[in-house]
Amino acid sequence: MEQTELSRPRNSALPLFLTFSRITLSGFGGLTFWTRYVLVERERWLTQREFLDLLVLAQLLPGPNALNLTVMVGYRFGRWTGAAAAVAGFLTCPCLVVIGLGVLYEHYGALPQFQRALTGMSIVAAGLLLSFVIKLATVLPRRLLPWLFGALAFVGVGVLRWPLPWVVAALAPWAVAIAWKEQS
Amino acid sequence: MDRVDLGGWFLHLLILWFVAIGGPATILPDVQRYVVEVHHLVTNKEFAELYTLAQVAPGPNAMYVTLIGWHVAGLPGVAATTLPLLVPASTLTLLVGHLNERYPNAPLGRAIRRGLAPITIGLMFASATILMRAVNHDWRGYLMTLLTVTVVLLKRWNPLWLLAGGALAGIFGLV
Numbered sequence: 001m002e003q004t005e006l007s008r009p010r011n012s013a014l015p016l017f018l019t020f021s022r023i024t025l026s027g028f029g030g031l032t033f034w035t036r037y038v039l040v041e042r043e044r045w046l047t048q049r050e051f052l053d054l055l056v057l058a059q060l061l062p063g064p065n066a067l068n069l070t071v072m073v074g075y076r077f078g079r080w081t082g083a084a085a086a087v088a089g090f091l092t093c094p095c096l097v098v099i100g101l102g103v104l105y106e107h108y109g110a111l112p113q114f115q116r117a118l119t120g121m122s123i124v125a126a127g128l129l130l131s132f133v134i135k136l137a138t139v140l141p142r143r144l145l146p147w148l149f150g151a152l153a154f155v156g157v158g159v160l161r162w163p164l165p166w167v168v169a170a171l172a173p174w175a176v177a178i179a180w181k182e183q184s
Numbered sequence: 185m186d187r188v189d190l191g192g193w194f195l196h197l198l199i200l201w202f203v204a205i206g207g208p209a210t211i212l213p214d215v216q217r218y219v220v221e222v223h224h225l226v227t228n229k230e231f232a233e234l235y236t237l238a239q240v241a242p243g244p245n246a247m248y249v250t251l252i253g254w255h256v257a258g259l260p261g262v263a264a265t266t267l268p269l270l271v272p273a274s275t276l277t278l279l280v281g282h283l284n285e286r287y288p289n290a291p292l293g294r295a296i297r298r299g300l301a302p303i304t305i306g307l308m309f310a311s312a313t314i315l316m317r318a319v320n321h322d323w324r325g326y327l328m329t330l331l332t333v334t335v336v337l338l339k340r341w342n343p344l345w346l347l348a349g350g351a352l353a354g355i356f357g358l359v
């Protein structure tokens with residue numbers, strides 16, 4: 001899977017600020033997709049496995065997942081200042097963009113061309129998300145149990161539409177207990 | 185429109201973010217109840233439009249709350265709606281991040297990460313299919329989604345080009 005060597009950022013604050021500004025500004029349709037694309041494929045700061053480890057923790061914690069991921073990547077490469085720089089990069093531009101959108105929304109409402117372009121972009125964004133999941137799934141071990149847990153989570157939330165906290169609360173203890181038993 | 189109690193809104197969001205495990209989608213119903221039904225800050229139609237706008241804009245999806253804050257109360261609204269988002273991240277996440285770096289091979293941490301990875305992937309697959317069903321109205325939409333997946337898995341193109349292609353296809357009425 002890892003075809004090239006990793007290049008870890010050496011000097012922390014500025015590269016972290018700039019990289020997360022870039023991630024957040026490309027972030028149409030799901031920021032975790034772009035975080036993986038930039039950190040794993042372009043900058044090669046993290047391997048697939050390391051990214052997945054951090055993502056799991058980020059999803060487990062309350063708050064926006066992509067923001068939690070940003071804090072943890074920032075902390076890994078630059079401790080407290082790194083985390084602060086990454087978060088500043090992550091939020092500054094979106095705040096300005098959102099204010100700009102608010103102004104546009106008040107003046108122009110919804111043009112038909114604009115709406116149709118949005119539709120086209122959302123369709124591509126759905127495809128990007130799907131390919132992101134497929135790529136991440138390649139690092140799962142080729143055994144029955146992990147895939148069974150993945151399938152159950154998908155069916156519970158995606159097909160039966162049960163509330164996500166319930167599904168996670170029902171599956172997570174078993175998944176962690178089994179992983180715990182396997183490694184000891 | 186009621187007068188805006190920014191302090192109350194700030195506290196409400198602060199509590200919501202601390203229980204929002206699973207991201208912004210989980211708190212959406214409660215945000216809608218607060219701003220539309222209880223406090224009449226925006227209409228239901230405005231809420232949906234502002235939400236969609238923030239979803240397709242760059243930046244975290246959670247920023248739809250910021251957009252509503254700006255729409256309702258200008259810059260103070262932006263501050264009151266955005267700062268609560270940072271509080272769980274700058275306390276709990278930093279703590280967990282710190283423990284994870286300090287003890288990367290702690291058995292419990294490893295068991296949690298390895299055990300939950302498949303569940304995380306299953307949940308994201310669910311999000312992808314829900315998004316697909318929401319945006320694809322007929323076979324042409326599904327075809328374009330499939331095409332996107334194929335291109336991303338085979339080529340290392342910058343995905344922004346694909347999004348631009350999607351926007352053009354939309355404007356010319358192909359999807």
